[in-house]
Amino acid sequence: MQRILIIGATSTIAQAVAKLYAQSGAQLFLVGRNSEKLAQISQDLMVRGATTADIFACDLADKTKHEEILHAANKILGDMDIALIAHGTLPEQKECENSIEQTMQELEVNFLSVVSLLTLLANNFEKQARGCIAVISSVAGDRGRQSNYVYGAAKGGLTVFLGGLRNRLSKVGVHVLTIKPGFVITPMTQEFKKGLLWAQPESVARVIVSAIEKRKNVVYVPWFWRWIMFIIRNIPENVFKRMSL
Amino acid sequence: MSDNYLSWGHYPRISQKVQEIHWRSEQLPKLIGEESVLPYGLGRSYGDVCLNEGGTILSTSSMARFIAFDDETGLLRCDAGVCLHDLLQFIVPKGWFVPVTPGTRYVTIGGMIANDVHGKNHHRVGTFGCHVTCFELLRSNGKRLVCSQDENPQLFTATIGGLGLTGLITWAEIKLSKIAGPFIDTESIRFDDLSDFFELSKESDKTWEYTVAWIDSLAKGKNLGRGLFMRGNHSDKTHPDKFDELKPKLAIPVNAPSNLLNKYSIKLFNSAYYRKQLGRTIQRQQFYDKYFYPLDGIGDWNRLYGKKGLLQYQCVVPMDYGYEAISEILGQCANKGQGSFLSVLKVFGKKKSPGLLSFPREGATLALDFPNRGKETFLLLDSLDKIVTEANGAVYPAKDARMNSNSFKSYYPNWAEFAEYIDPRFSSSFWRRVMEQTGS
Numbered sequence: 001m002q003r004i005l006i007i008g009a010t011s012t013i014a015q016a017v018a019k020l021y022a023q024s025g026a027q028l029f030l031v032g033r034n035s036e037k038l039a040q041i042s043q044d045l046m047v048r049g050a051t052t053a054d055i056f057a058c059d060l061a062d063k064t065k066h067e068e069i070l071h072a073a074n075k076i077l078g079d080m081d082i083a084l085i086a087h088g089t090l091p092e093q094k095e096c097e098n099s100i101e102q103t104m105q106e107l108e109v110n111f112l113s114v115v116s117l118l119t120l121l122a123n124n125f126e127k128q129a130r131g132c133i134a135v136i137s138s139v140a141g142d143r144g145r146q147s148n149y150v151y152g153a154a155k156g157g158l159t160v161f162l163g164g165l166r167n168r169l170s171k172v173g174v175h176v177l178t179i180k181p182g183f184v185i186t187p188m189t190q191e192f193k194k195g196l197l198w199a200q201p202e203s204v205a206r207v208i209v210s211a212i213e214k215r216k217n218v219v220y221v222p223w224f225w226r227w228i229m230f231i232i233r234n235i236p237e238n239v240f241k242r243m244s245l
Numbered sequence: 246m247s248d249n250y251l252s253w254g255h256y257p258r259i260s261q262k263v264q265e266i267h268w269r270s271e272q273l274p275k276l277i278g279e280e281s282v283l284p285y286g287l288g289r290s291y292g293d294v295c296l297n298e299g300g301t302i303l304s305t306s307s308m309a310r311f312i313a314f315d316d317e318t319g320l321l322r323c324d325a326g327v328c329l330h331d332l333l334q335f336i337v338p339k340g341w342f343v344p345v346t347p348g349t350r351y352v353t354i355g356g357m358i359a360n361d362v363h364g365k366n367h368h369r370v371g372t373f374g375c376h377v378t379c380f381e382l383l384r385s386n387g388k389r390l391v392c393s394q395d396e397n398p399q400l401f402t403a404t405i406g407g408l409g410l411t412g413l414i415t416w417a418e419i420k421l422s423k424i425a426g427p428f429i430d431t432e433s434i435r436f437d438d439l440s441d442f443f444e445l446s447k448e449s450d451k452t453w454e455y456t457v458a459w460i461d462s463l464a465k466g467k468n469l470g471r472g473l474f475m476r477g478n479h480s481d482k483t484h485p486d487k488f489d490e491l492k493p494k495l496a497i498p499v500n501a502p503s504n505l506l507n508k509y510s511i512k513l514f515n516s517a518y519y520r521k522q523l524g525r526t527i528q529r530q531q532f533y534d535k536y537f538y539p540l541d542g543i544g545d546w547n548r549l550y551g552k553k554g555l556l557q558y559q560c561v562v563p564m565d566y567g568y569e570a571i572s573e574i575l576g577q578c579a580n581k582g583q584g585s586f587l588s589v590l591k592v593f594g595k596k597k598s599p600g601l602l603s604f605p606r607e608g609a610t611l612a613l614d615f616p617n618r619g620k621e622t623f624l625l626l627d628s629l630d631k632i633v634t635e636a637n638g639a640v641y642p643a644k645d646a647r648m649n650s651n652s653f654k655s656y657y658p659n660w661a662e663f664a665e666y667i668d669p670r671f672s673s674s675f676w677r678r679v680m681e682q683t684g685s
Contacts, residue, residue, distance in 0.1 A: 012307075036268075037270070040268060040269065040310055041310065043310065043311065043312050044310035044312070047311035047312070047314045048311065048335065187265065187267055187307075190265060
């Protein structure tokens with residue numbers, strides 16, 4: 001039986017991942033902002049076969065609560081097999097350009113709050129010398145583009161942070177997985193026009209579970225984003241700066 | 246405004262706003278002026294009961310969580326947006342099945358209640374609504390009402406078969422049926438005409454849980470009403486085999502040219518289908534999904550009917566007129582050369598649904614589908630309405646896109662009583678259409 005901490009448990013991708021683990025009888029600890037939504041998810045996971053599905057409601061932007069989260073999770077789960085961090089927001093780039101406050105807040109939620117949680121989690125996992133830390137970053141972090149560079153900067157910073165953490169924790173056998181989704185059909189992207197590149201959260205979840213099992217380092221979901229981003233990363237800056245991406 | 250939320254018949258094509266509902270604890274969106282809303286599940290009803298032209302639809306397919314399941318009693322409580330496909334994947338391996346299933350797995354629980362769907366076992370167990378113990382209804386005044394036979398019983402009976410007009414069903418509780426395993430023992434029997442069908446049906450309904458017949462809609466004269474009678478029972482066999490899913494092996498990627506399904510191709514298909522069975526009776530064991538949902542094996546099969554879409558027609562007529570009315574309907578179709586690609590005939594049983602506006606009632610029910618050829622198709626369907634009205638029968642709203650107000654009111658004499666329970670902010674293209682004064 002796997003013991004799993006999920007932070008940002010009300011996100012659509014996290015819900016889909018949790019369902020898969022619940023079916024195999026996992027013990028889950030769900031952290032998110034809204035206790036009513038967490039309760040609905042917990043009921044669903046229990047019906048689907050989870051051994052336990054405890055919930056913890058708090059605002060993840062409040063870093064003073066982070067120690068409390070891990071303390072509570074440790075108390076229920078004991079050692080952890082997997083910690084998945086999935087919370088985030090998709091900022092309106094234009095609004096950020098006109099508001100320092102908005103920009104800082106987006107960096108806070110999508111980068112700094114995750115770094116804070118990872119700092120605590122890393123030490124926990126280092127002590128137990130086993131397990132997997134899986135974090136949802138984004139293809140947006142692979143290169144700054146005019147349409148979403150605030151979000152991209154947060155996710156890019158996160159990807160670099162995770163690279164360093166993987167380097168450090170691999171020495172004690174802890175697996176760090178960087179997940180880079182492309183476009184996924186979720187409430188966060190409700191306003192976007194959908195096309196061929198869009199993926200369902202259920203298929204993204206299956207890729208994440210298999211990447212955790214196979215101890216992959218970095219996974220693009222769906223897989224073709226690896227090649228799309230390879231091309232985008234390799235466009236010379238002099239050409240790139242004139243494009244409207 | 247979105248044009249992406251169609252009904253299964255791809256007719257009519259209209260524009261409406263879409264609001265996704267993700268949580269059963271959510272409030273309904275704020276409405277401005279006269280704006281109305283209508284719940285929308287997976288869009289598998291054929292005509293316009295799931296459409297709200299110029300208004301808003303509440304898309305519920307993301308509100309899809311389980312709430313509680315009792316493995317002893319088979320009581321299951323879940324969000325109204327749960328898809329039957331997901332539900333079956335969860336319950337069949339545990340030895341349970343839905344008490345009533347329609348011919349596709351891609352419907353929501355809320356949609357099954359709102360259309361009070363029926364299945365091949367209607368003669369035994371009635372409609373889906375007969376097995377719903379309770380549900381929560383969210384009304385536009387913000388009130389949440391738990392409805393059952395004992396609590397808010399009027400809203401309970403109005404909502405079952407209530408076409409989504411009484412409010413948003415947020416969750417529901419249903420009583421599942423115990424099964425030994427995922428297999429169905431089936432028999433397929435070729436019959437030569439309509440009276441053979443009625444005899445086979447009478448004999449089979451006693452010992453077979455599921456009965457239905459496919460009819461060759463273009464056969465005339467002494468062959469009128471010939472077809473294949475298919476009956477099945479849940480098998481006692483508990484096989485350790487894996488549950489292999491019926492994944493769409495073939496999908497129709499784009500709309501076919503509108504004339505692909507014409508008089509000749511339909512005739513060819515129907516005679517070939519009748520003749521594919523050489524012996525009179527074939528017995529076999531099938532996985533439940535292949536038995537119940539053969540069309541789900543072809544993704545987006547409705548696209549075969551082209552851009553103009555298809556018109557379904559399902560009616561029920563009391564047994565006293567069953568033979569005459571059904572042969573008259575089949576005769577009309579065959580003579581006008583307007584064959585239906587798939588024609589299905591079944592006898593409904595006595596069990597009454599609690600639903601005020603439910604379609605199923607004792608009698609013979611015939612389902613036909615026609616490529617939309619414009620005026621000639623509509624005229625044919627109007628003439629079928631006359632036969633049904635004279636036989637004191639009814640036409641199924643979930644499959645309709647064109648019946649007129651007078652016909653609707655004669656098929657559903659409870660309509661005025663039902664209308665009292667409609668939520669003032671809920672409406673649909675269907676309801677506005679059948680409430681219109683036609684004058685004639």
